[in-house]
Amino acid sequence: DVKVTQSSRYLVKRTGEKVFLECVQDMDHENMFWYRQDPGLGLRLIYFSYDVKMKEKGDIPEGYSVSREKKERFSLILESASTNQTSMYLCASSSFTGGREKLFFGSGTQLSVL
Amino acid sequence: DQQVKQNSPSLSVQEGRISILNCDYTNSMFDYFLWYKKYPAEGPTFLISISSIKDKNEDGRFTVFLNKSAKHLSLHIVPSQPGDSAVYFCAARDAGKSTFGDGTTLTVKP
Numbered sequence: 001d002v003k004v005t006q007s008s009r010y011l012v013k014r015t016g017e018k019v020f021l022e023c024v025q026d027m028d029h030e031n032m033f034w035y036r037q038d039p040g041l042g043l044r045l046i047y048f049s050y051d052v053k054m055k056e057k058g059d060i061p062e063g064y065s066v067s068r069e070k071k072e073r074f075s076l077i078l079e080s081a082s083t084n085q086t087s088m089y090l091c092a093s094s095s096f097t098g099g100r101e102k103l104f105f106g107s108g109t110q111l112s113v114l
Numbered sequence: 115d116q117q118v119k120q121n122s123p124s125l126s127v128q129e130g131r132i133s134i135l136n137c138d139y140t141n142s143m144f145d146y147f148l149w150y151k152k153y154p155a156e157g158p159t160f161l162i163s164i165s166s167i168k169d170k171n172e173d174g175r176f177t178v179f180l181n182k183s184a185k186h187l188s189l190h191i192v193p194s195q196p197g198d199s200a201v202y203f204c205a206a207r208d209a210g211k212s213t214f215g216d217g218t219t220l221t222v223k224p
Contacts, residue, residue, distance in 0.1 A: 031210065042203065042217050043203060048210075059213075105159070107157050
């Protein structure tokens, strides 16, 4: 079974803090993604990566950055946390298998910024 | 501009009956469509998918229908079971990126 592990289940941070959300996958997947889930807005793509040291902006990258130094690890960074970044953050990984790509998600990190 | 829409935030059905969840999209470049299921406090899990070259895919109690001319897909669950109660997300893929709808909360009553 594919396992995508997010380091924290719940986080509480203060406005202006630098926040790191870590994600590790164990299936040697090339692709990794960060989404946020908000009520009424579904899952929105923040950043994704197709390979080590590569990153691409998703639909809502403002206020975020990412790091992928190793294939199995994809980190989401909030440079200066703000209250509107309070959300559920979901990491996912995938590999292309004959075009039938599907995402494997972690359990999520509920971030509260006070 | 939301490219994938699930217009029904919630749906309630009786156990044993059919559940139909709908999804509309606007981007003609989407080549692959997927449904994910999410229980509270868990990440979404893949349920079923369909390629844009097909109009139907079936897996047990779950069937996905795709109407390309209408840019519409639907997920049918029959018979519905209480364990199917969850949030269902429709997703569409283009150039390796998946775009999700807002989700529909399905409640199956015993």
